[in-house]
Amino acid sequence: MRIAVTGAAGFIGAKVVTELLDRGHEIVAIDNFDTTYSAELKHERISRLEQREGFHLITGDIRDERDVRRMFDPRPDAVVHLAAQGGLRKSMDEPAAFISANISGFGNVIKATVDAGVGTMVYASSGAVYGGTPGLPFREEDAAAFPLSLYGATKRCDELLAFTYAHGAGLRCTGLRFSTVYGTDGRPDMAMYTFARRINEGQPIQVHGHGKMVRDFVWGDDVARAVVLAVEDTSEFSTTPAAGGPRVEVASAPWRVLNVATGRQVELMEMIRLVEAAVGKQAELVLIDALAAEVRENRMDVSLLGETLGFVPTVQVEEGIPQAVRWYLDYLARLAG
């Protein structure tokens, strides 16, 4: 297949493209090398991809309709949409940036997808959509009506926009609600890497929620595989309450959302212990309250993902965190050297 991928220079995007190329697909990608974190790291990822046959890059911005439309000539068979602004706190401080990239940008991509007559779109949503939803673990059928961060709200908004095009234009839309993704070649702005750097430098680390917050850390390469399974899935599906759809009857639409996580809960303190062990130094902890935008416990039910796509996570934190930390410390050493 020819597959269009947005956000291909990103942490998850580069892994998804690698996996798709390995499986013989041709890729047309777009990224604007946004400077939220090192644009150099993104260029490194793209340089690796550019050595592969079947990879084409458009340097462009999804907020610009003309850039987006360049991905559709010639027409791809499917679209994977990953480009977005990330970060809970940042989203509360810079709403306009998040709304324009995550909502208007999404609108441009989905409209161009429909206009080009492409039948399938897989896009990144987030566990942040659940926010204050009562009842754990979070299931797709939960209302997800109360995200706690503007970031989560933009992702929930994307799911709703996707529904309108699934319903109105028959576009097969799969929204993947990723939990906390980590791994090698990761996003240096995420807590795990900041902790590793500060512990290594002997600096104190701020531990939100007094270390009691619970997260589901999912390995980046596993997430990439889930994305690929969703793109290659040709089965028919339609809106059902179990797949996060409305409980009232509407004309059926090829729309679903799926949790992408491991199903295993890890306390923040446990993650820090694993980072300490990987760094080989003890952390100096500054325990502080959680931000209002942070969910205390993010436990996600992954049975639907297993049932529908046959996904099984392969890497758990005991194996993954040492690898992620080693990659990051090597990366810092390379930058310094």
Ligand code: NAD
């Ligand atoms: P990332 O920041 O590494 O990747 C996003 C990519 O999109 C970057 O390369 C960036 O340059 C690009 N981008 C941003 N704005 C753009 C624009 N306007 N036009 C073109 N390109 C643009 O982040 P990631 O961790 O790889 O996340 C990928 C997707 O998964 C995002 O949609 C994110 O919200 C979602 N997600 C990530 C996590 C996580 O833990 N990493 C969790 C839940 C959901």
